Amino acid sequence: MLKWWIAIMMVMATLLLWQQPWRQDAVAATKVTAAMVDSLTAVATPAGMANVHVGYDAFSVDFNPTAHRPNCTAYVLTREHLNGTVARHDQFTADDRVTGCPPPNAYRGSGLARGHMVPAADMAWNETAMAQTFFMTNVCPQSSALNSGGWSKLEEKVREWVARDSVLVVLAGPVPSATDSVLPSSNVVVPGRFFKVVIAPTARPRMRAIGFIYDNGPCNRPLRHYAVSVDRVEELTGLDFFKVLPPQVEATVERACNLPAWCF
Structure with a gap:
């Protein structure tokens, strides 16, 4: 009888431990507020990386005045934004407020496209936001094959995801390397x-994140071939994402690359 009583008490103690908050799924239990979603756009740049933070009406740019290109861009995309009807602006211009911002003809003769980091199509819900995506602070020299191919397909996939998940935070930019070339x-x-x-901070049953790495050239394989964890993007770029999240949640979200959850 005593053995049975001890066994029952051990089972009850185990159940009580698993009911403690620190034993629950920390990611699923994280309360996501509008302020938290906005703060997920914040990015920490590594020491030694030239950086100026530039805020626009609907997105932000961490701009590198030495490389004359963004380090990272960030914005919140919602399902409602897909209903925008603003026509494409198509007028690239320098942002004269930002030191190091190149002129719109900076890539002339290079054969490279002016590749948006924040897509113009994602800002079709607001005329000012649409026009601001054509500032050269939001642009990188990009292979035409990538710009109209794999990169464009990824942008379309993001819009499919936000139609399902309601809210996404999207960040994009170049992967810095000592072997990068310079336009003379x-x-x-x-x-x-x-x-x-x-x-996807409000996804159910829990928030999830994913990263992608594309070569600056033709990238025509299915999307899943370019998918990586956020940890891998941080390793390659030196950037630090999602510091607003509790450490355990940040670690869990950033190390995952769960393709089925993103419906690949």
Whole structure:
């Protein structure tokens, strides 16, 4: 009888331990507020990386005045934004407020496209936001094959995801490397690769995130071939994402690359 009583008490103690908050799924239990979603756009740049933070109406740019290109761009995309009807602006311009911002003809003769980091199509819900995506602070020299191919397909996939998940935070930029080339006419540094990071903070049953790395050239394989964890993007870029999240949640979200959860 005593043995049975001890066994019952041990089972009850185990159940009580698992009911403690620190034993619950910390990611699923995280309360996501509008303020938290906005703060997920914040990015920490590594020491030694030239950086100026520039805020626009609907997105932000961490701009590198030495490389004359963004380090990272960030914005919140909602399902409602997909209903925008603003026509594409198509007028690239320098942001004269920002030191190091190149002129709109900086890539002339290079054969490279002016590649948006924040897509113009994602800002079709507001005329000012649409126009601001054409500031050269939001642009990188990009292979035309990538710009109209794999990169464009990824942008379309993000819009599919937000239609399902309601809210996404999207970050994108170049992957810096010592082997990056420089345009001699403008001193703009041409990246060899690009990244995109997407987090679905209100997804159920728990928030999730994913990263992508693309070479600056033809990338025509299915999306899943370019998918990586956010940890991998941080390792390659030196950037630090999602510091607003509790450490355990941040670690869990950033190390995952759960393709089925993103419906690949």
